[in-house]
Amino acid sequence: MRTTDISIDRHELGGLAPLLLKLAGASLVAGVAGIALMATVGGRGLDRILQSWLVGFTFFLNLSLGALFFVLLHHLTRAGWSVVVRRLAEGMAALFPLLALLAVPIVLWLPRLYRWAEPGVVVHDPILAGKAGWLDPTFFTIRLGVYLLIWSVLGLYLFSRSVRQDATGDPRLTVTMEKRSAPGMVLFALAVNFCAFDLLMSLDPHWFSTIFGVYLFAGSVVVFFAVLPHLTHWLQHHEELLHTVTVEHFHDMGKMLFAFVVFWAYIAFSQYMLIWYANLPEETEWFLRRQSGQWVWFSLFLAIGHFVIPFILLLPRSSKRKIHRLLLVSAWMVLLHWVDIYWIVMPELSPGRVPLDPLDLFVMLTMAGAYGTAWVLLLRRRSLVPARDPRLAESLAFENA
Amino acid sequence: MSTTVMDRRVREEGAVWGLLAEFTDAAELIEAARKVRDAGYTRWDSFAPFAVHGLDTAMGIHKTVLPRLVLLGGAAGCLSGILLQWWTNAVDYPFLISGKPLFGWPAAVPIAFELTILFAAFAALFGMLGLNGLPRLHHPLFTSERFRRVTTDRFFIAIEADDPRFDSGETRRFLTQLGAAVVEEVRD
Secondary structure (H helix, E strand, C coil): CCCCCHHHCCCECCCHHHHHHHHHHHHHHHHHHHHHHHHHCCCCCHHHHHHHHHHHHHHHHHHHHHHHHHHHHHHHCCCCCCHHHHHHHHHHHCCHHHHHHHCHHHHHCHHHHCHHHCCCHHHHCHHHHCCCCCCCHHHHHHHHHHHHHHHHHHHHHHHHHHHHHHHHCCCHHHHHHHHHHHHHHHHHHHHHHHHHHHHCHHHCCCCCCCCHHHHHHHHHHHHHHHHHHHHHHHHHHCCCCCCCCCHHHHHHHHHHHHHHHHHHHHHHHHHHHHHHHHCCHHHHHHHHHHCCCCHHHHHHHHHHHHHHHHHHHHCCCHHHHCHHHHHHHHHHHHHHHHHHHHHHHHHHHCCCCCCCCHHHHHHHHHHHHHHHHHHHHHHCCCECCCCCCCCHHHHHCCCCC | CCHHHHHHHHHHCCCEEEEEEEECCHHHHHHHHHHHHHCCCCCEEEECCCCCCCHHHHHCCCCCCHHHHHHHHHHHHHHHHHHHHHHHHHHHCCCCCCCCCCCCHHHHHHHHHHHHHHHHHHHHHHHHHHHCCCCCCCCHHHHCCHHHHHHCCCEEEEEECCCCCCCHHHHHHHHHHCCCCEEEEEEC
């Protein structure tokens, strides 16, 4: 059996915090400056900026959703292995108030993204008239607020109790977190589904797919388990933090990434095959748009890049245990998750043409900067490991059979 | 004289199968396994009532080919699923269903997927059994009364007489040195 003495390991950001804040700040400034430049000199209109904004917002929303799912699942299953990386996830899962702030532009200029939000559109369209009660800008805003409120409460609750345990060491906190995670998971699942319907599916208000929320959820867990090994490794590499995390934990992150890559493909294909089989015009239009013009190649790239390549690369045990190989695949998956969101959003707003633009990059830089800053500020004075979690010893000694 | 007793007598007079060493806890077992490995024995095994972490490395067990067998099984399943559907639907008995192509690949995926899983699972199960030399109805170790406690509270190392380094006296002394509570001879 292997034991690690964590008292000799530093597990606070400490001197790394200013560096991280500088990096995040630079990303934020570069992003905002880039957007401003594209808007003025580049002549991109508000519509185009909002489209990129929706993609970027969904990307970071999914990252936090994946993190929240991981923390909830950890408590629900009384997981042992994952204690050493849980605090990093708790930090991401507590950032929903920031995401609420980032959602403001979307709500503010709703009709520029969602055609059902334009006055008069719903009434004159017989299909949309049947959905008039749901497709209402005020109701949409309230709903989005409720989803973000549910996630904020869950994320901040789990973060604050976990941090409190660092001080008190009270094992009863673990028990309450486990108990509250059960209804929490139900609320999480409902909110994710409805949010996917509202935020992304309603870009084409005629179209419907009951599995769409699960599709987005699968992607959110993929992006989380793609980011987590990078974050952990970066913290280990600089300032020798987190030496409590070993190859065994990376192996498990790799397994989770692999599992959810396959789950994503399963859900994506189920959605596609049922619609292909039934061949009903009101359902096929959504895929038809993604099989027309330049989007054909984009769709193929997504299918191969988001499933075939990572499936083959992550299949052998060694690619999950050789950390540099795992980091390579997970970096690829971070990119492909962005491609996935782009593929959901953009064909609705730019049919036939893939509108890749530097603007997309600048929006991502802006979001990453804001997100990173908030994460560092939240964890700056905290332990990066739940130091007095009753299952920490189990996690430290964890070995894959 | 009943046949069972006669069988046993015959067995007791059989050739020496190997030596069985008994240990009282898992840590002792791991330590002893490491030393047996380092002494260069090749035909030997450890036995414990539960999975002991670190025993694999202590015994120096090298990688199994099983994952490759499972991959081959999965690939064979996928291929046969596709060929089966292509041949039956598009070649042997072409039948147009709701205007779909005779061989529409999306429709073929579920069955190809299921056969991939099925064949991979078969490869895993039967490959595991085959590599372990199972099923077998009897094992010389079952003649040892002492060995029965391996399912409750005792740990064992057995070195087979077939091992090139096996020497009845030398190996017995070696196992006693490792801290075995008891070392006994097992006959076929």
